[in-house]
Amino acid sequence: MAERFDAIVIGAGQAGPALAVRCGKEGLRTALVERHRFGGTCVNNGCVPTKTLIASARAAHVARRAADYGIAIDAPIRIDMARVKARKDAVVRHSREGVRRWLDGARNVSVIEGHAAFSGPHQIRVGERPLEAPRIFINVGGRAAVPQMPGIESVPYLNNERIMHLERVPEHLIVVGGSYIGLEFAQMYRRFGARVTIVEMGPRLIAREDEDVSAGIHEILTGEGVDIRLGATCVALQHSGGQVAVSVACGDGPPALEGSHVLLATGRVPNTHDLGLEAAGVRTDARGYIAVDDSLATSVQGVYALGDCNGHGAFTHTSWNDYEIVAANLFDGGRRRLSDRVTAYALFIDPPLGRIGLTDAQLRASGRKALVARMPMTRVGRAREMGETAGFMKIGVDADTREILGAAILGVHGDEVIQAILEVMYARRPYTVITNGMHIHPTVAELVPTLLEGLKPLD
Numbered sequence: 001m002a003e004r005f006d007a008i009v010i011g012a013g014q015a016g017p018a019l020a021v022r023c024g025k026e027g028l029r030t031a032l033v034e035r036h037r038f039g040g041t042c043v044n045n046g047c048v049p050t051k052t053l054i055a056s057a058r059a060a061h062v063a064r065r066a067a068d069y070g071i072a073i074d075a076p077i078r079i080d081m082a083r084v085k086a087r088k089d090a091v092v093r094h095s096r097e098g099v100r101r102w103l104d105g106a107r108n109v110s111v112i113e114g115h116a117a118f119s120g121p122h123q124i125r126v127g128e129r130p131l132e133a134p135r136i137f138i139n140v141g142g143r144a145a146v147p148q149m150p151g152i153e154s155v156p157y158l159n160n161e162r163i164m165h166l167e168r169v170p171e172h173l174i175v176v177g178g179s180y181i182g183l184e185f186a187q188m189y190r191r192f193g194a195r196v197t198i199v200e201m202g203p204r205l206i207a208r209e210d211e212d213v214s215a216g217i218h219e220i221l222t223g224e225g226v227d228i229r230l231g232a233t234c235v236a237l238q239h240s241g242g243q244v245a246v247s248v249a250c251g252d253g254p255p256a257l258e259g260s261h262v263l264l265a266t267g268r269v270p271n272t273h274d275l276g277l278e279a280a281g282v283r284t285d286a287r288g289y290i291a292v293d294d295s296l297a298t299s300v301q302g303v304y305a306l307g308d309c310n311g312h313g314a315f316t317h318t319s320w321n322d323y324e325i326v327a328a329n330l331f332d333g334g335r336r337r338l339s340d341r342v343t344a345y346a347l348f349i350d351p352p353l354g355r356i357g358l359t360d361a362q363l364r365a366s367g368r369k370a371l372v373a374r375m376p377m378t379r380v381g382r383a384r385e386m387g388e389t390a391g392f393m394k395i396g397v398d399a400d401t402r403e404i405l406g407a408a409i410l411g412v413h414g415d416e417v418i419q420a421i422l423e424v425m426y427a428r429r430p431y432t433v434i435t436n437g438m439h440i441h442p443t444v445a446e447l448v449p450t451l452l453e454g455l456k457p458l459d
Contacts, residue, residue, distance in 0.1 A: 002123060002130035005031045010116045010124070010275075011139035013040025014316045015306040015323035017103055019137055022327050024108035031133070033126055035115040038099040041141050041308070042316040045161040048095050050184060051348060052088045053164065057191035058350055061224075068387055079192050082167045117276035121300050124276075135302050137326070138282075138290060139319070140271040142308035147176075147266045151237035155244050158263045160185070166261075170194045174246050174259035176235060178205040178228070180347050182265030183217065187349045190226050197227040197257055199248050204230060206347070209408070210359045212374075212392070216410045220349065220390050229257070237262065270309040285311065294337040296326050312338060315345055342426050346415040351377075351391050354418030357406030357425060358396065363458055369399040371455040375447065377411040382442045388412040393451055395421070395431075396458065402430035413444045420445055 006028035009020040020032040037044045066073045103111050114126040123132045144159035146152065158166075160181050169192045175182045178200030190196040198205070198221070204214040205221075205228070222228060229248050236247040243258040272288045283291045283299040289311030296304045304326055307319035321341060328334030347353040363370045374394040377383045391411035397404050404425040409418050424433050431452050439446035 002132040003031075005029050005110075005131060005133040007031075007135040007137065008033065008116075008124060008131055008133040009137045009139060011040065011141060011307070012038045012099060012103070013139050013141045013307055014042055014319035015326075016040070016137070016139035017099055018320070018323045019139070019306070019327060020103065020109050021106045022323075022331065023135075024106050026331050027108065028135075029108055029110075031110045031112055031131055032103060033112045033114065033116040033124070033131075035113070037096060038103070039096045040139075040319075042319075043095045043099065044092060045164060047316050049088050049092050049164050050160075050188075052091045053084065054184065054188055054348060054350070056084045056087065057188040060193075061191045061350070065387070079169055081169050081192065084192070085165070085167050088164065115274070117274065118280035118282070119276065121280045122302060123280075136304070138275070138298075138303065138305045138309060139307045140275065140309050142268040142270045142314060144264070145267040145269045147264065149235050149237065150247075155237040155239060155262065157237070157244075158261055160263075160265065163261075163263050171260040172197070172243075172258070173261050173263060174199060174244070174257055175263045175265055176246065177263075177265035177267070178202070178230070179265065179267070180206065182263065183221065183347065183349055185263055185265065186226050187221055187224065190221075190224055195227075195259075196225075197229060197259065199229050199232045199235060199246060199257070201232050201235060202230065208359075209353075209355070210361055212394075213353065213355075213359075213408055213410060216391055217347070217349065217353065220351070223390070268308070268314055270311070272309055287311070292338070294339050295329055296322055296338060313341075313345075317344070342422060344418070344422050346418070348415065351388060351410065351412045352415040353391075354409045354414040354416070355407075356418055356422045357404065359406060359408075360394075360396065360458065363396050363405060368405070370396050370405060370458040371399050372396045372458045373451050373454040373456065375451045375454065379450075380411070380444055380447045382444050382446075383412050385442065386412060393417075393447070395448075395451055395455075397431050397452075397455060399457070402432060403428055404431050409444075411444065417445045417448065421448065 007023040007030045009016045009032045012034035020030050023030040063077050116124045116126050119125050172195040173189050175186045175198045178198050186196050186198050232248040238245045240258050244262050245256045245258050247256045270288045281300050290305035292305050292310045306322035308314045325336045328336045344356045377391045378389045383389045393409040395407040407421045435449040435452050
């Protein structure tokens with residue numbers, strides 16, 4: 001006989017715990033099932049640990065630049081990677097334990113540890129323990145993809161999780177993949193003192209961004225000594241003495257790089273392969289992502305998919321927004337929709353990239369009448385005062401409605417400044433809401449109205 005619940009939440013990532021707690025507050029007897037680590041990717045091997053490591057790497061970078069600010073440091077900078085890792089581990093542990101305490105103290109919520117798999121549309125098994133509920137919420141996240149490339153089975157490699165267990169700085173880290181995860185680790189370990197080479201199969205870094213954004217990031221990384229190999233059309237791995245060799249091109253005698261460590265940063269896949277979704281009739285796409293409608297509902301009534309596993313944003317904030325949509329619609333009489341969401345994310349290199357809405361390329365493809373503006377960070381007084389003038393900011397608006405269509409800020413505080421633009425964009429208010437306001441000096445944000453003064457037709 002299956003245990004009966006009013007709701008079952010599978011996965012304790014970003015959306016799962018909040019949804020379980022909310023269900024409990026609404027009087028629903030709720031089971032939350034987690035098979036490994038509470039907090040999901042963000043807490044354990046995503047945002048929390050990487051941004052903690054990035055903070056340590058930035059401290060080292062600023063210390064090396066001390067003389068630029070008139071500060072004399074007599075002793076050479078030394079990286080104690082074991083202590084860096086210990087600090088990261090402590091921050092992660094605090095966050096993970098906080099999630100578990102929150103769930104343990106929640107009303108009407110039963111925490112069950114183990115692997116959940118569907119045995120029917122509204123039934124799951126956790127080991128040999130059968131559970132059933134009219135509402136089931138899937139929040140199982142994703143994992144690092146393992147690309148098909150020659151030699152991958154015979155050579156030790158790192159992924160975004162394994163690399164954070166290192167207690168020594170690599171001699172030469174080769175990063176395969178020139179996108180968001182790879183770029184953050186590349187700069188981070190370069191600042192820790194490693195020689196770093198990025199190997200990217202495409203003609204430029206982060207190809208989904210505009211060319212000027214890719215070029216700006218390329219310049220920032222190479223300026224710190226990161227080597228970048230683009231157009232690596234025949235990537236392969238093999239042993240080379242005590243090193244790992246990475247082929248980076250095809251042709252006569254393809255050249256190879258030799259490194260002490262290889263990080264594969266070639267994307268992620270959803271954790272849906274072992275959920276028994278076929279037993280429930282839950283549909284997935286060709287890549288394994290769970291198909292959902294505008295309310296996050298799956299093909300089975302009463303079953304929802306939130307977070308990375310639904311393919312609508314592999315970010316902590318998109319997972320949280322999924323929770324907000326589902327909770328508002330189920331309990332608050334809301335009519336919130338996935339399609340109302342504005343694309344927003346950040347790349348946390350230093351300086352960071354904040355991105356919202358459409359790129360210039362997407363604006364051109366849309367055929368919309370648009371105005372655009374661009375400004376180098378050298379014009380931002382706050383950036384000059386901080387000695388951090390790399391990058392630029394740009395924005396696009398609808399020429400008729402004056403609504404903001406997209407923006408990118410590659411520069412100091414870009415990840416924070418972009419938020420103010422996002423709020424105006426989400427509210428569907430004209431950009432004049434920003435230009436008519438009074439802005440605090442000296443800040444980076446105060447230059448956004450100046451940026452908007454330079455709007456001109458998109459070429």
